[in-house]
Amino acid sequence: MKMKTSLLVAVLFATSLSASSQIGKRFPSERKVIKDPVTGVQLTFLTSTPTGDAKIYQTHNQWTADGQWLIFRSGRVKGEVLAVNEKTGDQVQVTEGGYTGMLCVARKSMKLYYMHPIDTSKRNGVLQVVETDLARVFADSKAGHMQKASVYQRVCGTISDSLNGGGDMGLDADETQVYFRVSHSEAAKHLAPGTKLESNFGPRNMGAGPSGLAGMNLTTGGIKYIVSVPFQIGHIQTNPWVPGEIVFCWETGGKSPQRTWTVMADGTGLRPLYPESEYEWVTHEAVITKDEVAMAIMGHRNIPKTINNTTAGTAWNGVNPGQEAAWGPSGTREKPTGLAIVNLRTREMVIAGQTKSGSGLWHVHGSADGRWAVGDDFSRSIYLIDRHTGEMIMLSTGHKATAGDHPHPTMSSDGTRIEIQSAMLSADNKSMNICIIPVPEEWLKRKYN
Structure with a gap:
């Protein structure tokens, strides 16, 4: 299946951009450096006003290719994307015309890729995949000589409304392709005859199939179908070091019968990444090295005397989710839990660490060199693990369990912050802000045999 950008769609996009030329708009620095009141670790807040900031999800890259800027979402400009300079705190608007779904920051080039809805009144309308030339935006913004938005933004291709399955998207390691979720109707066309569709799973009534993946060539706009599965796909991500390797999940909003999956961009190699049992609550997988994926095996629920005993869980109070009995017997510490790391090649899994009590580690990540693993918990505390020694410390706390979202820790490409x-x-x-936590200097200086 091939699809090219129509002239009409291109005109509509250009019109939306010219309505208010804001790309390159600068905002004053809000950078603040404070000490964590409990751990004493230095925290650098790159934003510090209550304007609704949010980082990119931890499955995706956060820093620009030059390592100087972080891309984030903010209420400063509704529906647009901003960048903040880590050293100066300068903020620059880097999109214009709106976006939807996942932001994909290139690692090799100073580019940003995202989806742009043609008609924002439609939930699943036509989408464009757009590329922003960040280097040019930053240079012209600093010089105070911005041009029209179309100089910086390029439409790579179009996803029709019949193909649109939402905003999930991942950028391939070679930066020539993006992969995205397709609609139920399109996925059904590619399922093998006789495939049994999965129903919703759990109290959030999510997870039913079918769903599927497709890829877009960023040069030609051509679209190629990859695979269909009988359940709902979520959290599409790529291996930043291996072209064509995709990781995704069965999304239910909580525990899945089989959470983690992997497939190659040519449709081969579809398999569970980590085969799990009904007792394991696997979640928040993230590719961290060329061969490894980190994930949380949750230990956040009480051990019941019997599966149907009321002590199996308490009602969700908004702070400690996943307590509903309808999730089944998983998520207790009756079985091994913690920050797990699975090898994509050998399929071996190890548990890098776990908190001694509480929810256990929840959103997880790690350094590309294999030295560190990092995770947060329900209290929004941040823990760092030395994968060589097994030592774990709390780096920071006090990020407020009442926050609008979770910390979602993500390590820099050099593993230092x-x-x-x-x-x-x-x-x-x-209201949340963008914050940087350094790996302690004494840990960075460690030598290993």
Whole structure:
């Protein structure tokens, strides 16, 4: 299946961009450096006002290819994307005309890829995949000589409304392709005859299939179908070091019968990444090295005397989710839990660490060199693990369990610092800011045999 950008769609996009030429708009630095009041670790808040900031999900890259800027979402400009300079705190708007779904920051080039909805009144309408030339935006913004948005933004291709399955998208390691979820109707066309469709799973009534993946060539706009599965796909991500390797999940909003999956871009190699049992609550997988994926095996629920005993869980109070009995027997510490790392090649899994009590590690990540693993918990505390020694420390806490979202820690490509989103500075205890936590200097100096 091939699809090219129509002249009409291109005109509509150009019109939407010219309506208000804001790309390159600069905002003053809000950068603040404070000490964590509990751990003493230095925290650098790159934003510090209550304007609704949010980092990119931890499955995706956060820093630009030059390592100087972080891309984030913000209420400063509704529906647009901003970048903040890690050293100066300068903020620059880097999109114009709106976006939807996942932001894909290239690692090799100074480019940003995202989806742009043609008609924002439609839930699943026509989408464009757009490329922003970040280097040019930053240079012209600094010089104070911005041009029209179309100079910086290029439409790579179009996803029709019949193919649109939502905003999930991942950028391939070679930066020539993006992969995205397709609609139920399109996925059904490619299922093998007789495939049994999965129903919704769990109390959130999510997870039913079918769903599927397709890829777009960023030069030609051509679209190639990859695979269909009988369940709902979520969290599409790529291996940043291996072209054509895709990781995704069975999305239910909580525990899945089989959470993690992998497939190659040519449709081969579809398999569970980590085969799990009904007792394991696997979640928040993220590719961290060329051969490894980190994931959380949750240990956040009480051990019941019997599966149907009321002590199996308490009602969700908004702070500690996943307590509903309808999730089944998983998520207790009756079985091994913690920050797990599975090898894509050998399929071996090890548990790098786990908190001694509480929810256990929840959103996880790690360094590309294999030295560190990092995770947050329900209290929004951040933990760092030395994968060589097994030592674990709390790096930071006090990011407020009432925050509008979770910290979602993500390590920098050089493994020296961690980005989170935090409500520590917010008077309303909800609004979040972009925060950088360094790996302790004494840990960085460690030598291993």
